[in-house]
Amino acid sequence: MNYVASIGSYAIMIKEVFKKPTKWRIMRSLILKEIDELIFGSLGILIFISFFIGGVVAIQTALNITSELIPKNLVGFATRQSIILEFAPTFCSIIMAGKVGSYITSSIGTMRVTEQIDALEVMGVNALNYLVFPKIVALLMYPFIIAVSMFVGILGGWMAATFGGHSTSADFAEGLTLDFMPFHVTYAFIKTLVFAFVLATIPSFHGFYMKGGALDVGKASTTSFVWTSIVIVILNGILTQLLLG
Amino acid sequence: MIEVDNIHKSFGNAHILKGISTTFNKGQTNLIIGQSGSGKTVFLKCLLGLHEPEQGTISYDGKAYGKLTGDERRNLRQEMGMVFQGSALFDSMTVEGNVRFPLEMFTKQSKSEMQDRVDFVLKRVNLVDAHHKFPSEISGGMQKRVAIARAIVMNPKYLFCDEPNSGLDPKTAIVIDNLIQEITEEYDITTIINTHDMNSVMEIGKKIIFLKDGLKAWEGTNKDIFKTENEAVTNFVYSSDLFKKVRQMYLEERN
């Protein structure tokens, strides 16, 4: 594959998405449908995973404190930092690249191979605006589920730490507030919004421009997951250096 | 009427259409025939404006596509209806939703006006009790009818059908062919149909063009196709023994 050409077509696609908008009355119902599918449809899995990862982070931290010199509030502190800074925004986005990303690629890809996209274009509909724009708007609500994920992750950490006998509630709570920097939350949500855009557009790109038949839809979903993850990880590095470095 | 003059279309190094010229008249079913892979779909997509030919002109009732502005092209698009090979119905919408879609997108009609129009075209294609079903819940023949209904709901001047009866049983295929022909004559539409179905050629081939190796190898009517001495056409059309016999009987009867 020619990467430079792909990046070029991706940029052209983004430009097209914002051209010749679909009637608002129709767009509104498309957006609501996507919010239901992409946002509320992902809430369950993210809550489930966040809860257990939060718990495991707390347990692992506690088990690795062997020296008496290390304060007990480290468990809460470490849980908060890892959940807010990395787990919720980045790790959840990789999970979303699998869940939401493959859904987007396969649904748009199926429309491509069954000529439904051609049908839209023949009618004079801007298919990119019709299909991709509502997904971008819906994913503007992505920070909302990431906030839920942060909360549940920390809750999981607290429950594992206290019920597992690794820390007391008081120590954990003290760790949660220790050296708290509000900018860390801002940083996390900036990342989240950038990843939301990536999650909406890269899988759409792979679905929209795919060629072939049903089997190729599956292949496109896999490729899309790989690229979405890679781009998220790279952007995570860049944004972290820019915002915190 | 659509006039095509010397159009060329390539994908990379593959030169698919190598200079095709012809005229498609109004109020009649025009057929494009040729083997699989001969470029019928590419040709149709050029006529639809989905592919831009590198060379040549296409005129719609005298308006050359290449000279139209963006807005004029969009208006022209709304005068076209297309029935895709696999029907290409939107799976996320009901039968009614599919037919209503162009009206919702491009007209300012009220809900009840739209409903009347949707009921009318669905009745026209003889589909009366599938309004609220999804495409996956109806047969291939019914899907084709819905696709035709969706294609004509905006009263098109031009109707394009890509192998409208592929995947249908012979009886349903004839019903669909006849439906397209009736609608074409009734509403005076310029209809162009891609096919490799010999029944269609015999039944509704008011004008036939035969594509081979990217060129128009023959053109004529379904009457002419019995008489032609063009070997490429006879090899293609009379590839089955049955059709060879039919042709022989036809020619003997005339002599």
Ligand SMILES: Nc1ncnc2c1ncn2[C@@H]1O[C@H](COP(=O)(O)OP(=O)(O)O)[C@@H](O)[C@H]1O
């Ligand atoms: N978008 C495309 N990109 C590259 N090649 C294409 C494309 N569309 C069609 N072709 C090629 O053009 C040729 C003609 O295809 P097509 O028009 O679909 O044939 P037909 O409809 O007559 O069966 C085929 O060899 C096909 O591979």
Ligand SMILES: [Mg+2]
């Ligand atoms: Mg074809």
